[in-house]
Each structure stands twice: as structure tokens, then as C-alpha cells.
Amino acid sequence: MLEYILKRTAGAIISLFVVITLIFVLLRLMPMEGYFGAEYDKLSEEVRASMLAEKGLDQPIYVQLFNFYKSLFQGDLGKSWIYRPNYPIVKILEKKIPYSLKIGVISMIFSLIVGIPLGAVMARFKGKFADKLGTAFIAIVEALPTAVLMLFLQLFFSSWFNLSLLFDKNNYATWVLPIFSISLLSICSYAMWMRRYMIDNINMDYVKLARAKGVSGSRIMFRHVFKNAFVPMAQFLPGSVLSTIIGSIYIEHLYSIPGTGSLLIDVIQLQDNTMVQALVLIYAAIGIAGMFLGDVLMALIDPRISFVKKGDDR
Amino acid sequence: MENYLQNKEVILSVKDLSVRFSLRGKSLHAIRGVSLDVYKGESLAIVGESGSGKSVLTKNFIGLLDKNGTIDKGEILFEGMDLAKFKTEREWAKIRGKKIAMVMQDPMTSLNPLKTIGWQISEALILNRGMNHAQAKAETLNILKDVGISEPERRYKQYPHEFSGGMRQRVVIAIAVACSPEILICDEPTTALDVTIQAQILSLIKDLCRKYGMTTIYITHDLGVVANVADRIAVMYAGDIVEVGTSEEVFFDPKHPYTWALMSSLPQLGEKGHELYSIKGTPPKLFGVIRGDAFAPRNPQALKIDYMVRPPYFEISPTHKARTWLLDPRAPKIDPPECLKRLKELENIESGDMDE
Ligand SMILES: Nc1ncnc2c1ncn2[C@@H]1O[C@H](COP(=O)(O)OP(=O)(O)O)[C@@H](O)[C@H]1O
Ligand SMILES: [Mg+2]
Numbered sequence: 001m002l003e004y005i006l007k008r009t010a011g012a013i014i015s016l017f018v019v020i021t022l023i024f025v026l027l028r029l030m031p032m033e034g035y036f037g038a039e040y041d042k043l044s045e046e047v048r049a050s051m052l053a054e055k056g057l058d059q060p061i062y063v064q065l066f067n068f069y070k071s072l073f074q075g076d077l078g079k080s081w082i083y084r085p086n087y088p089i090v091k092i093l094e095k096k097i098p099y100s101l102k103i104g105v106i107s108m109i110f111s112l113i114v115g116i117p118l119g120a121v122m123a124r125f126k127g128k129f130a131d132k133l134g135t136a137f138i139a140i141v142e143a144l145p146t147a148v149l150m151l152f153l154q155l156f157f158s159s160w161f162n163l164s165l166l167f168d169k170n171n172y173a174t175w176v177l178p179i180f181s182i183s184l185l186s187i188c189s190y191a192m193w194m195r196r197y198m199i200d201n202i203n204m205d206y207v208k209l210a211r212a213k214g215v216s217g218s219r220i221m222f223r224h225v226f227k228n229a230f231v232p233m234a235q236f237l238p239g240s241v242l243s244t245i246i247g248s249i250y251i252e253h254l255y256s257i258p259g260t261g262s263l264l265i266d267v268i269q270l271q272d273n274t275m276v277q278a279l280v281l282i283y284a285a286i287g288i289a290g291m292f293l294g295d296v297l298m299a300l301i302d303p304r305i306s307f308v309k310k311g312d313d314r
Numbered sequence: 315m316e317n318y319l320q321n322k323e324v325i326l327s328v329k330d331l332s333v334r335f336s337l338r339g340k341s342l343h344a345i346r347g348v349s350l351d352v353y354k355g356e357s358l359a360i361v362g363e364s365g366s367g368k369s370v371l372t373k374n375f376i377g378l379l380d381k382n383g384t385i386d387k388g389e390i391l392f393e394g395m396d397l398a399k400f401k402t403e404r405e406w407a408k409i410r411g412k413k414i415a416m417v418m419q420d421p422m423t424s425l426n427p428l429k430t431i432g433w434q435i436s437e438a439l440i441l442n443r444g445m446n447h448a449q450a451k452a453e454t455l456n457i458l459k460d461v462g463i464s465e466p467e468r469r470y471k472q473y474p475h476e477f478s479g480g481m482r483q484r485v486v487i488a489i490a491v492a493c494s495p496e497i498l499i500c501d502e503p504t505t506a507l508d509v510t511i512q513a514q515i516l517s518l519i520k521d522l523c524r525k526y527g528m529t530t531i532y533i534t535h536d537l538g539v540v541a542n543v544a545d546r547i548a549v550m551y552a553g554d555i556v557e558v559g560t561s562e563e564v565f566f567d568p569k570h571p572y573t574w575a576l577m578s579s580l581p582q583l584g585e586k587g588h589e590l591y592s593i594k595g596t597p598p599k600l601f602g603v604i605r606g607d608a609f610a611p612r613n614p615q616a617l618k619i620d621y622m623v624r625p626p627y628f629e630i631s632p633t634h635k636a637r638t639w640l641l642d643p644r645a646p647k648i649d650p651p652e653c654l655k656r657l658k659e660l661e662n663i664e665s666g667d668m669d670e
Contacts, residue, residue, distance in 0.1 A: 213490070214441055
């Protein structure tokens with residue numbers, strides 16, 4: 001087990017390294033207008049050189065990369081160029097991350113708590129009313145374009161329940177709609193996959209044996225099938241962490257939540273490249289951590305995964 | 315063999331059972347009027363090619379018929395109840411595992427991969443014998459020893475993937491005998507296993523049935539293994555039992571042409587340099603009505619009447635009967651194939667694969 005986790009950790013660190021390097025290099029390969037605006041070409045040679053030198057862009061790319069990693073290891077993500085000129089990015093993020101993190105984590109937990117049991121209940125009563133209702137609900141949510149659905153939620157729910165259209169960190173009632181909006185899609189996909197995996201499992205031989213030994217229908221569902229169906233779910237969860245994050249970028253924008261998602265949209269529009277770089281790095285790290293956790297979770301549930309073959313036992 | 319029936323009481327009685335499946339709008343007649351008595355304490359083998367309905371027949375005994383199947387006629391009498399009339403899971407809960415248990419074909423997929431084998435055996439004990447966890451654990455360790463698993467304390471905590479096929483089948487058997495059922499159905503319990511392990515599993519089942527006083531119904535498509543385990547043999551063809559008798563009767567005095575064909579394809583009867591006999595043709599389609607003797611189209615010596623009227627059972631002895639017109643006094647005399655005589659010379663028929 002330990003060996004398995006160590007292997008996965010190494011894998012995760014390597015992927016993170018590759019992703020960061022790639023982002024860094026790609027941003028450096030952008031035309032210089034990307035850094036200094038449309039006027040760049042018209043400037044004199046000396047001015048350009050001094051502008052480059054000021055930002056350390058005159059050095060060869062591998063030196064820049066080395067310097068970037070060096071400061072990264074000291075916890076320094078560099079300075080913002082345009083968003084808040086020469087202000088340390090870490091300081092900017094310090095205020096933004098807690099909002100995104102709180103909303104993201106609450107949404108994740110909420111979607112798991114609602115989505116997984118919903119799928120399980122639908123599988124248990126396959127073809128019955130509860131299943132049909134759930135399937136119809138999922139179909140509607142999946143079929144509507146996300147942007148339309150989210151706007152609809154914001155406008156109608158805020159007027160029905162008399163909630164504010166915008167987010168206010170001190171008023172917890174205003175947290176409800178964004179969290180619900182972010183969760184809705186993951187709830188539907190969790191429910192759909194859980195239902196599918198459970199139904200797949202119901203037809204397996206071990207379920208027949210369990211029935212033959214006198215285990216009741218509900219007990220089979222919840223003591224035997226549930227865990228087995230959850231194994232492929234665990235693998236699929238990291239991807240959904242990512243989609244929760246991506247969902248939250250749009251939702252933060254929609255509700256003016258002062259988090260990293262709306263920040264990313266702002267800095268891309270401003271072409272503040274060090275900020276873009278820092279944010280993409282954080283999102284990539286979250287994504288990779290999600291996959292890592294998915295692997296570990298699966299290994300915890302499924303004894304076959306971290307199993308080291310012991311020939312003498314067989 | 316008149317004395318076979320002495321002191322024997324019928325534990326399960328199937329009367330004119332008919333089972334149909336609906337499949338894409340069509341109706342498939344899988345069990346076509348089977349009658350069969352099972353005697354307490356005996357070991358009964360049901361043999362026949364695959365697709366002949368062995369599994370479907372016995373699944374009815376524990377109410378595990380596939381959802382698209384229905385019993386449209388007949389009775390299954392057991393302890394004063396008619397199992398064919400059972401509708402609800404609650405009714406079956408009293409039977410399944412407790413009174414009638416089943417060992418299935420594929421031990422590789424029959425166990426829950428995420429639960430320890432100790433948990434899986436204990437579960438049967440807790441649910442069916444009302445034990446608490448500590449009692450169930452102690453009893454599980456006993457049963458593990460009984461089914462020949464060494465170091466039960468250590469094995470208890472292990473998962474199915476840590477066991478080989480043969481060992482897993484022992485675990486499956488342990489689960490089945492955990493509730494000391496009256497009847498143990500073994501549906502091709504060795505088909506998925508290595509030949510060397512097959513013999514071990516067979517003798518294990520035999521020993522356990524004696525020890526726990528269980529009645530065994532042993533399903534196989536391999537006539538070779540039957541000789542070792544069965545007191546009585548029922549031969550199935552196309553959803554019907556065409557011949558039934560004690561092992562000696564069926565082996566040494568078979569009457570039905572299908573039984574002859576089955577036995578002729580035993581590898582033990584093959585001669586060096588000759589190709590092993592195999593039954594020509596394919597079993598009939600079970601959609602629609604079968605006229606006459608279902609085996610007639612594959613039987614080169616079939617009589618005219620075999621194509622027209624379904625033969626009744628003819629009694630050869632109180633324990634031996636067969637459904638073939640050859641036993642009618644008016645029928646021409648047709649002898650069983652020569653090679654079957656050599657069966658008597660072969661004292662010990664060992665396991666071997668029948669041609670399917
Ligand atoms: N669920 C089902 N739906 C339709 N046909 C089935 C079903 N289960 C079994 N059958 C058919 O019933 C016949 C008997 O099958 P089975 O009892 O499994 O044979 P076997 O003797 O090999 O155990 C076969 O023709 C099979 O195709
Ligand atoms: Mg079968």
C-alpha cells in the first residue's frame with residue numbers, strides 16, 4: 001500500500017513539473033505584443049531592450065525557467081504586471097483563494113452526498129417511478145446549455161426565494177445559489193454514473209451467489225453492490241473535481257465572487273501573463289492532486305489494486 | 315435395484331414442470347414438462363449437453379430464475395410447500411441458503427472482490443443462523459478447516475484475489491454448507507477448474523455431504539465425473555429428462571438413444587487410432603413446439619413414430635425409466651452401440667470431458 005502511494009506521489013510530482021514547464025515555455029513563446037501591447041513594435045530598440053531587461057525577459061529561456069523554479073521553491077510566484085503592477089502575486093492570491101476553496105469544497109461534498117445516493121436509489125428501483133423521475137431530471141439538466149441553465153437558476157431562484165443576485169461574503173444566504181449551481185451538474189453526473197455502475201454490478205455472478213445464500217435485495221444493494229460500483233466512481237472523481245473548478249470559474253464571474261475563478265478571467269483579459277501563469281499553475285496542481293487522491297481512494301477501497309502477488313499463498 | 319428405494323423418503327418432488335422464457339417477443343420453452351423425485355440423503359446427477367436446461371431446472375428450486383422466465387405449469391413440492399407458487403422474496407428468504415443452497419460454476423467471479431472471504435462466509439451465518447459476529451467468526455474458522463483450507467485464521471482476513479481458482483471454489487462451497495442446507499445444488503462446480511483440482515473438489519463435496527447429511531444435486535455436462543459422485547443419474551435433453559436411473563442402471567444398461575450417444579463419446583471408450591465418437595447435429599431450437607422425440611433428428615436409427623408422437627416413460631425397473639419408443643413392445647429391436655459393452659470392463663471411470 002505504502003509503496004503504491006509513493007509511486008503515485010512520484011508520478012503526480014513529475015506530471016506537475018511537466019505541466020508547469022509547458023505553461024511557462026508556451027507563455028514565453030507568445031509574440032511580444034502579448035506582453036507589452038500593440039505599441040511594442042513602434043518603440044525604439046533601446047526602450048524595448050530596457051523593458052525586456054526590467055522583466056528579466058532578455059535572458060535565454062532556460063535561465064528564465066531556472067529562475068522561475070528557484071523562486072517557486074521559495075514560495076514566490078513573481079509579481080503582477082498589469083492587474084496590480086509590481087505587487088507580489090502570492091499576496092493577491094492569499095485573499096482570493098479562501099473563497100474559491102470554500103465554495104469548491106462545499107460544492108464537492110454536497111454533490112457527493114446528494115449525487116451518489118441518488119444514483120444508488122435509482123438503481124435500486126430501476127424502471128420504477130423514482131428512477132424515471134431521476135432520469136428525466138438528469139436528461140433535462142444535461143440537455144440545457146450550461147450558461148443558459150446557470151443564468152436561469154440565478155434569475156429565477158433569486159426572485160422566487162428573494163435572494164440577492166450577487167455574492168456577499170458576510171451574508172451566507174448568498175452562498176447558497178452559487179454552491180447549488182456548481183453542484184447541480186456534478187450531482188447529475190455522479191447520479192448517472194453511480195446508477196450505471198450499480199446496474200452493471202447487479203448482473204454479476206457474486207450478486208447471484210449473494211442472493212443464493214439468502215441475502216435480501218436491499219442488503220445486496222448497499223453491502224455488496226454499492227462499494228463495487230464506487231470503485232470506478234473513485235477513478236472518475238478527479239475529473240469531476242476539475243469540472244467543478246471549471247464550473248466555478250463561470251459561476252464566480254456570474255455572481256461576482258471575489259475568488260480565483262473570476263480573477264483568472266480578469267487577468268486573461270488584461271494580459272497579465274505572470275498572473276495567468278500563476279493561476280494556471282494552481283489549477284493544474286489542483287487537477288493533479290485530484291487525480292492522485294482518486295488513485296489513493298480507489299486503492300483504499302479495492303484490495304486488488306495495491307496487491308503485491310505472493311506466489312506461495314496460491 | 316429394488317432395494318435402492320428402501321427407507322428412502324422423497325425430499326423434493328418436481329411434477330410436470332414447464333418453464334418458458336420470453337426473448338425479444340418470442341417464447342422459448344426451456345423446460346418441457348419435467349417430473350423428478352429427489353430422495354433424502356442421495357446424490358443425484360443431472361447430465362446433458364449445455365443448453366439442455368440443467369441450470370434453468372435447478373434455479374427454480376431456489377427462486378433464482380432469470381427475470382424473463384416464468385413457470386407456466388407444474389409443481390415443485392418441498393416440505394409441504396409448492397415452490398412453484400412462490401412469488402415474493404420474503405417467501406424465498408426461508409428457503410434460499412437455509413434449506414436449499416447452490417454452488418455455482420465459476421468460482422473466479424462468484425465472490426465479492428471487495429470483501430474478505432471471512433466476511434462473506436460469516437454473512438451467511440449471521441443472516442441464516444442468527445449468530446453474532448464472534449460466533450460467526452468461530453464457526454467460519456471451523457468451516458474453512460472443513461473445506462480443506464489450511465491456516466484458516468490467516469485466510470479469514472484475505473480477499474478473493476489472494477486465492478487460486480480451486481481455493482475460491484472451496485470458499486464458495488464453504489458459503490453453501492455454512493447454513494447446513496437440506497439440499498446442496500452444485501451447478502458444474504468443477505467446469506472452470508484444472509483437471510487435477512476437479513477431483514479434489516469432487517471428493518470434498520462428497521465428504522461434506524456425508525458429514526452434514528445433505529442431499530446433493532450434481533449438475534454436469536461431463537458424464538465421466540458422474541460415475542464417481544452419483545447414486546442416481548438423470549439425463550436431460552432439450553428441456554426434458556429422457557432417462558433416469560441408478561448409476562449402475564444408466565451406465566451398464568442405458569435405454570435411450572441419447573444416453574447411448576452421450577456414453578459413446580466418453581474418452582475412456584475411444585480406441586487408439588480412431589476418432590472419438592461425437593454426436594452429430596445440433597440440439598433442437600426451443601422456440602415453438604417440438605414434435606415427437608426431440609432427439610430423433612440426430613438419431614440415425616430413429617423410428618417413424620419418433621418424428622410424430624412424443625414417447626411416454628417406459629419403466630424398466632422401479633428406479634429406472636426412459637422416454638423412448640424403443641421400449642414399446644411393438645418396436646423393432648435395436649441394440650446399443652457395441653462400444654458400450656466395454657464400459658463394464660472399465661472398472662473405474664475417471665473424469666474426462668464429454669464432447670459438447
Ligand atoms: N434468461 C434466459 N432467457 C432466454 N433463454 C434462456 C435464459 N436462460 C436460459 N435460457 C435458455 O434455456 C436453455 C437451457 O439453458 P441452461 O439451463 O442454462 O442450460 P444448461 O443445461 O447448459 O445449464 C438454453 O437454450 C438457454 O439458451
Ligand atoms: Mg448450466
